Amino acid sequence: MNDRADVPVLIAGAGPTGLTLACELARRGIDCRIVDRADQLFAGSRAKGLQPRTLEVFDDLGVIDSVLDQGAPFPAFRLYAGKDVRWTRTVTDMLGIEPVLPGSGVPYPGVWLIPQWRTDRILHDRFVELGGRVELGTEVTEFSQDDDGVTVTLVSGGATERVRAGYLVGADGGRSLVRKALGVGFEGETFETERTLIGDVGAEGLEGDYCHILTSGGDATQRFSLWSMPGTDLYQFVAAVDADSAPEPTLESVQKLLEQRSGRTDVMLYDLNWISLYRINVRMVDRYRDGRVFLAGDAAHVHSSASGQGLNTSVQDAYNLGWKLAAALSGAPGALLDTYEAERLPVAANVLGVSTRLHRRNFRAPASDEEEDGGPDIFQLRLNYRAGPLAEHGRATPSGLRAGDRAPDARCQDSTGRPVRLFDLFRGPHFTLLVLGPGDTATGPGFAERYGASVHAHLISRPDGASRGDDIVDHGGQVERLYGFDPTAELLVLVRPDGYLGIVTERPEQVHDYLRQVRG
Incomplete structure (x- = not known):
């Protein structure tokens, strides 16, 4: 076992959360190591929608041009009954919310469609550009902490290494080893009767860039969805299935499910690139910090995919934590790090509620008691830290902006x-x-x-x-x-x-x- 020199921050997990945090630290001159037990970056399209607030974060991190070049505006939804098109609607139409208006201080007003593997690669390349290196095939297996740091055991290629870090950040996903080792509560529910089948395939027989909602009779709750992925020949397919009758994760099973849901045999799938069958969990931690160890992203909260909140909330976690870690390591009061949990835990609870309500709505119109002012904030532009410890309320601006609000562009x-x-x-x-x-x-x-x-x-x-x-x-x-x-x-x-x-x-x-x- 070899001891390594101290590193200020060790990040477990090289998904969007960990990579955002690594970029944020690197551009502030803070050395960090980022490791991931996988042998390669994620290869699927999974979390494909970037919300306007996340695009603003990526602008700040210096990757917005790549994100815009490699993605496209979020497509409209098109519902089919067999081969007949019943309707075509925008995402704001679907959710019953108002679009962001020009001149409202939002430079990127729409949701942006980009497969997750591209987002990961863009962030990876930015971190490398800033002088970093992602260590793949390297797993955190255990750790212990004291008042001065965290001793972390890493395993890579059968070799064991002990690392001394100032701080450890668990960005290692919904099954986070870091969270489990801390014994942090992960309360919520699992939708035991539901599964989601998702993957990337080629498809013939569809025209136009849409979220193609295929049904046999026009019932959107019994759908097989195919999203065209910008700049590729691939589509992301998504289908909710019953747990007791979930198909095998094979191309043949997916094709059969498409035909059953749509009543069509003219849409042919090929070249299965990635597939996953997963349970829907709606859970979050009871705390974001334990001493010198922090949790972020899916390690702290997991969502339904409805309304595309998971990746976006995770990026915001990293963005909030990054500048505070860098400041603390540069001499800021240690109490600043307590504000990460104080600000982000209420946001996660709010977003979890939004995504769960939209999941249960399942493309149906909202009930009267579900209506809210302005509709659900899927864009994450209204989220604020007004009640947090870093919002010092001297006064409001003449337009009503208060400490804790997002600063508009102009x-x-x-x-x-x-x-x-x-x-x-x-x-x-x-x-x-x-x-x-x-x-x-x-x-x-x-x-x-x-x-x-x-x-x-x-x-x-x-x-x-x-x-x-x-x-x-x-x-x-x-x-x-x-x-x-x-x-x-x-x-x-x-x-x-x-x-x-x-x-x-x-x-x-x-x-x-x-x-x-x-x-x-």
Whole structure:
């Protein structure tokens, strides 16, 4: 057994959660090791829908261009009764929710379709670009922790290695060894009578890029779905089946099920690329942290696939944890790490409720007592940390934004007239301070450096206001509409590294006090 030099963070699991966290740490200069017991990255399309908030995270991580290039807008649903098309509906039509409107501060307003294997590969390549390496075929088998770190045993190719890590993060899926070894509760339910059959195949006999919902008589609850995967010849098939009559996971069984559900023999499947038959679990942990060990992603919560929340919630876990781990390792107060559980556990509970209700609805119209304001937030844009310990409520912005809310994007111009988005200012590992209004008390010599290198400060001015040289000009009025201006009162808006408002205040000293709590 060989001892290895200390590593600040060891991540178990190289799926979307672990890879997002690895990228987040690497771009902050934090060394980490990421291991996965599988011999290769995941090869299937499984979690294929990226929500608008996740696309914003990927923008910040520097992978959005690859994600957009290798995916496509989420297709419409098309219901067939035999060969006849009964209807074609968008995802917002299906769920009874309003689409995101242009100019609402959301740069990526629609769900994006991209097979999971591509998402994993894009994140993997970004981590490598940042200097990292993913160790496949390497399994965490046991660990112990003390006040100073975690001793982890790894097994790879029959060889055993003991690693000393500052922190261990279990991103190792629904059957997480890390979670089980901690003895963390994983409460919820298993839908014992249901199974989901899912996989990737070639298909002949279908036209157009849709989620093809094949039925024999138009009953969407008795369906066989085929989703066309962008940039490939493959379709993802999905079918709910009874546990006591689940077919064998073979191409022949899948073809037979398609014909039984649709009444059609003209749609032919071939080249089975990946297949899985799984039970639906709806569970979450009772805590996200035990000492120096954290849980994230499916290790902390598992969902029905309805509305595409699992991967997206997992990415948000990693995004929340990453900047806090990096800050703690750079000298921030240790209490900052407690805020990960405080912020993410309520979000997971909320999202779990949304996905479970939509699963039970099963493409049926919602009952009257299920209606909610604005419909279910599948886009994850309304999720917030207002009740969390890092939301310091000095005041609200004139438009009603409060500490803990997601910071909207807006199109502006710099002092030369070049277009710039607020998200361009936010992108990176830093805090961003927006100064709205006159800027008289917060500005002056050395303003940009006043809060340190980890804070990028910007003066936001109206196009008809007095120029201050390096202002960001709200040329189209989006900042005024989304954040608000008061020409008589200066307003300081501090945006956290993960794009949420930390504090909204009129007093610069409150910004200083807040920053002492959250950075090294």
